[in-house]
Amino acid sequence: MDDLTEMLKGTLEGCVLQIIGSEETYGYAITRRLNELGFTDVVEGTIxxxxVRLERNGLVQVTKRxxxxxxxxxFFALNDAGRKELAAFWTKWEYxxxxxxNLKEGGQ
Amino acid sequence: MDDLTEMLKGTLEGCVLQIIGSEETYGYAITRRLNELGFTDVVEGTIxxxxVRLERNGLVQVTKRxxxxxxxxxFFALNDAGRKELAAFWTKWEYxxxxxxNLKEGGQ
DNA sequence: CCCACTACTCCGTGATACTGTGTAGCTGTA
DNA sequence: TACAGCTACACAGTATCACGGAGTAGTGGG
Known part of the structure; x- marks a missing residue:
């Protein structure tokens, strides 16, 4: 799939939140996981x-092991604020x- | 719905292409149409x-009336390149x- | 005559994903 | 031991995009 970068804006962070939310994990593994899931061009630098942004915004708890x-x-795990943010992300995504x-189907 | 701007990046242009593709129309009307369709915060400046970008990239035919x-x-209408771009947009969106x-459902 | 609506233009801003490079630890092999 | 290759993170710079705000015009109503 050719360049998805613009379309990923605003959603990639949500995807990372979702992955962290399902299990405590770390940057390198998150990148590999996303690649497996079809986000083939996502690289470590992006993740x-x-x-860093998630940590700065107080959405995750960080543990070095x-x-x-x-x-x-x-390792990153979601805290309460992170779980709230994840829920908000899915609400926005659904919307x-x-x-x-429905714009695609008939435009109504 | 609160701030969707980041999530719209890369998709809003496709939405505009779709609207132009379904009928020849102009900027002000496109904005109003998007507002009706639930993209309530989209303003004229953005459209x-x-x-301008679509014209610069040779995806539309422009007629002043x-x-x-x-x-x-x-008024803007899609040309062949524009129709190709629109198809490519929907392919990317589906992908x-x-x-x-499926990341949301169980992550598999 | 001013206000509201229609309609377009342009400049600057902020957020985000990406690129590239560098650092560093560990393992296997020649 | 020397070096390649994988694991793992950090950081500075870039491009793109949606948005905000201000300005310019044309038309019609109170």
Whole structure:
């Protein structure tokens, strides 16, 4: 799929929130997971900037833990504010995608 | 619905293409139509910048026509390149929205 | 005559995803 | 031991896009 970057704006952060919300995980793994899920062109640099933003906005709890393989990992988990933000994201997504889908079907 | 601006990036242009594709129309009317369709916060300034972009990218044919009420209108219609772009937009939208929807349902 | 509505233009702003580069730890192999 | 390759994170700069605000005009009604 060719360039999705513009379309991802505003949604990629929500996707990261969703992944973190389903299990405590870290940047490198999140990137791999997104790639598996079809977001093939998403790279680490993008995810790390999102993670920094989430931390700065107080949506996640961060824990540094050593890895068996390679350098230490920074694990991210949602806190209450993060869970609220995730719910708000899905509300917005439902709203937007329904409007766009019905614009496609007949334009009514 | 609160701030959708980031989520609209990359999709709003496609919505405008769709509207122009269904009938030849002009900026002011496109804005009103989008407002009716639930994109309540979209303002004229935004639409006009998109229209300029579409013209610059050679996706539309432009015709200036007098109005019975107020200043002249610039009517926009899709050309072949525009119809191709519109089709590509919907392909991307289907791709992206399906990935996001199934990320929401269980994450598989 | 001013106000409201229609209709377009332009400049600047802020947010976001991306690119590229650098650093660093660990493992396997030649 | 030397080096490649994977894991893992950080950071500075760039491009694109939707938006805000102000300005310019044309038309018609109170």
């Amino acid at each position: 790390y900037t999102i993670l 050593p890895s068996e393989r390679g350098p230490a990992r920074k 937007l995608s329904s409007r766009i889908d | 006009y910048t998109i229209l 007098p109005s019975e009420r107020g200043p002249a209108r610039k 992206l929205s399906s990935r996001i929807d």
